[in-house]
Amino acid sequence: MFHLALKMLMGDRAKYIMLVGGLTFSALLMTQQTAVFQGLLSWTTSHLRNMRAPLWVVEAHVDYANETKPLRDTDVNRVRSVKGVDFAVPMYQGILKARAFDGSDKQVMIIGLHGATLFGRPPQMLAGNLETLRLPNTVVIDELGVQRLSAGRKKPIGLGDTFEINDREARVVGICRTERHFFGYPYVFTSYDQALQYAPRQRKMLSLILASPRPGVTPAEAARRISAETGLKAYTSDEFAKVTVAYIWKNTGIPMSFMTTIILGFIVGVAVSGQTFYSFVLENLRHLGALKAMGASTWTLARMLLLQAFTAGFIGYGMGVGITAAFGFAVLPGGQPPFVLEAASLIRTAVAIVIICFFAALLGIRKVAKLEPAVVFRG
Amino acid sequence: MKSEIKPAVTVSGVTKSFGSGDSRTVALKGTDFGTDEGELHLVVGPSGCGKTTLLSVVAGTLKWDAGDIEVLGTKLNGLSPAEITAFRGRHIGFIFQQFNLIPTLSCVENVSVPLLLNGAKRAAAEKKAAELLALVGLADKGRKRPTELSGGQQQRVAIARALSHEPRLLICDEPTSALDSETGHQIMDLLSTAARSPGRCVIIVTHDPRIYGYADRITAMEDGRLKHVLSGDPLKQFVQSHR
Ligand SMILES: Nc1ncnc2c1ncn2[C@@H]1O[C@H](COP(=O)(O)OP(=O)(O)OP(=O)(O)O)[C@@H](O)[C@H]1O
Ligand SMILES: [Mg+2]
Numbered sequence: 001m002f003h004l005a006l007k008m009l010m011g012d013r014a015k016y017i018m019l020v021g022g023l024t025f026s027a028l029l030m031t032q033q034t035a036v037f038q039g040l041l042s043w044t045t046s047h048l049r050n051m052r053a054p055l056w057v058v059e060a061h062v063d064y065a066n067e068t069k070p071l072r073d074t075d076v077n078r079v080r081s082v083k084g085v086d087f088a089v090p091m092y093q094g095i096l097k098a099r100a101f102d103g104s105d106k107q108v109m110i111i112g113l114h115g116a117t118l119f120g121r122p123p124q125m126l127a128g129n130l131e132t133l134r135l136p137n138t139v140v141i142d143e144l145g146v147q148r149l150s151a152g153r154k155k156p157i158g159l160g161d162t163f164e165i166n167d168r169e170a171r172v173v174g175i176c177r178t179e180r181h182f183f184g185y186p187y188v189f190t191s192y193d194q195a196l197q198y199a200p201r202q203r204k205m206l207s208l209i210l211a212s213p214r215p216g217v218t219p220a221e222a223a224r225r226i227s228a229e230t231g232l233k234a235y236t237s238d239e240f241a242k243v244t245v246a247y248i249w250k251n252t253g254i255p256m257s258f259m260t261t262i263i264l265g266f267i268v269g270v271a272v273s274g275q276t277f278y279s280f281v282l283e284n285l286r287h288l289g290a291l292k293a294m295g296a297s298t299w300t301l302a303r304m305l306l307l308q309a310f311t312a313g314f315i316g317y318g319m320g321v322g323i324t325a326a327f328g329f330a331v332l333p334g335g336q337p338p339f340v341l342e343a344a345s346l347i348r349t350a351v352a353i354v355i356i357c358f359f360a361a362l363l364g365i366r367k368v369a370k371l372e373p374a375v376v377f378r379g
Numbered sequence: 380m381k382s383e384i385k386p387a388v389t390v391s392g393v394t395k396s397f398g399s400g401d402s403r404t405v406a407l408k409g410t411d412f413g414t415d416e417g418e419l420h421l422v423v424g425p426s427g428c429g430k431t432t433l434l435s436v437v438a439g440t441l442k443w444d445a446g447d448i449e450v451l452g453t454k455l456n457g458l459s460p461a462e463i464t465a466f467r468g469r470h471i472g473f474i475f476q477q478f479n480l481i482p483t484l485s486c487v488e489n490v491s492v493p494l495l496l497n498g499a500k501r502a503a504a505e506k507k508a509a510e511l512l513a514l515v516g517l518a519d520k521g522r523k524r525p526t527e528l529s530g531g532q533q534q535r536v537a538i539a540r541a542l543s544h545e546p547r548l549l550i551c552d553e554p555t556s557a558l559d560s561e562t563g564h565q566i567m568d569l570l571s572t573a574a575r576s577p578g579r580c581v582i583i584v585t586h587d588p589r590i591y592g593y594a595d596r597i598t599a600m601e602d603g604r605l606k607h608v609l610s611g612d613p614l615k616q617f618v619q620s621h622r
């Protein structure tokens with residue numbers, strides 16, 4: 001009997017396409033928006049992954065990873081003197097104006113790394129040598145930097161080329177690969193001392209302190225001690241990431257707007273699929289009545305409807321997730337928009353589709369349960 | 380050859396009303412009705428007199444208010460709705476005025492439905508369905524959809540479907556009224572052959588005087604009650620008078 005249920009479903013082309021289309025759209029909206037949202041969240045902590053420091057020490061009122069409140073120079077030594085800290089280095093981070101070859105200004109994220117150790121160095125060098133940063137007026141830029149600062153050049157900016165940061169010369173000695181910063185600025189790495197030259201003078205120039213725990217001391221324990229002894233706020237990399245994501249959730253409209261779209265996807269799924277399936281059932285009511293007259297129990301008919309709804313759901317889910325994945329493959333190389341597709345999100349979408357299909361089938365089952373088979377005698 | 384005549388359907392004092400209050404209609408007002416095995420039994424009467432309602436309660440597709448119904452030796456009164464559904468699936472075949480074939484299924488698939496509902500495997504059901512289609516003269520139409528056939532062909536598919544699981548009681552509501560006279564006779568030939576097989580019985584509600592000649596018995600209804608039953612010579616005279 002169940003193969004006939006499927007034929008009945010697919011035989012009604014228009015409704016079938018509408019039903020699968022609604023479910024596809026719904027699954028697509030839910031997974032794709034979740035993936036972009038997750039991608040965006042991952043951008044909020046990309047800074048942490050670019051620096052790869054076990055401990056981050058920041059001013060006590062800093063709420064998340066992309067916020068900077070300057071510290072006193074002496075704070076580095078205070079952190080170094082905490083028991084359990086192996087080493088601690090100063091870091092400068094700030095958004096400065098760089099002038100491209102064609103004279104246009106580009107905002108860049110300047111990172112001043114501790115000269116002796118270059119701790120917090122970018123994850124991957126593509127060209128040049130990071131150690132060269134110890135020479136004056138040198139910088140290492142990332143691929144986005146190459147893209148932005150090449151404006152007006154015949155050839156993309158490369159090793160040995162120069163540009164200006166706040167009217168001071170910056171010579172490119174390396175190209176690196178980074179994860180894109182949340183704010184979308186290119187990274188320009190330089191030494192801490194050099195960064196202070198580029199940046200406008202202020203009373204306090206130290207942005208944060210990167211540190212590492214002594215062997216045998218967990219980062220969490222070291223962070224706790226630093227916070228307790230210095231009055232600064234110390235985070236492990238993981239904690240800082242969590243705090244950052246939590247901050248975004250609490251203080252920005254971003255999760256809300258994504259949630260709205262995702263919920264909308266669900267509602268569209270329920271509305272379109274429920275409505276289409278229900279009208280499919282209504283249109284077939286006469287035939288379902290005939291089946292009932294011929295001895296099909298309500299339970300048999302219910303299972304037929306469930307099979308029909310879930311088949312459409314399965315296909316719609318596959319297509320929606322497939323299109324999302326195709327979208328992902330298309331945008332991932334460009335890195336825009338952000339895209340992180342997690343198994344958990346696929347499962348959540350699957351659950352949502354199951355709920356939608358169940359709801360749609362239930363509407364039909366209610367109708368069929370109340371159906372008097374005698375309707376078939378009426379003309 | 381003499382065989383004992385056994386009752387196939389006995390309806391006694393059945394009442395049935397629809398709606399309530401001002402819109403209440405009493406369709407059956409203590410109706411009696413009976414038919415025997417081996418019979419082709421016509422039910423006639425003016426529109427709205429309760430013929431379809433009577434068929435529906437005999438088939439167990441409609442709950443009735445009072446009275447007793449016995450079908451093929453089983454009292455329907457004592458059965459639960461699920462038991463009635465199962466009983467119907469096993470023992471009753473249906474033929475409707477509007478054919479009620481499922482348009483998205485092929486003819487073979489349509490005919491196989493009662494077999495599948497009775498637990499047959501798909502391959503066996505479709506084989507049997509094809510045989511039945513051949514029996515009603517549609518051997519080459521099995522893969523076609525009902526909508527590709529003429530009305531008479533569709534009704535023949537419906538007969539094949541109604542006979543596929545070898546039900547003992549065949550219930551037909553105006554099976555010929557959507558068909559022309561010629562096709563109507565083909566359909567009635569098939570139905571009267573079916574009625575003659577042992578242990579079987581065919582009840583047909585009709586407005587169509589052209590088919591009165593096929594009847595072994597005619598029950599006339601009026602206003603929710605049995606008016607009279609004709610068989611034997613009075614039936615012959617009645618048929619003559621409607622020629
Ligand atoms: N589901 C229903 N709800 C309300 N009234 C109904 C229903 N079914 C039948 N009736 C009423 O019951 C009465 C008998 O109807 P029924 O369909 O049995 O007549 P019939 O003899 O088959 O008529 P026809 O020859 O026109 O088919 C009619 O007055 C009809 O309006
Ligand atoms: Mg009627």
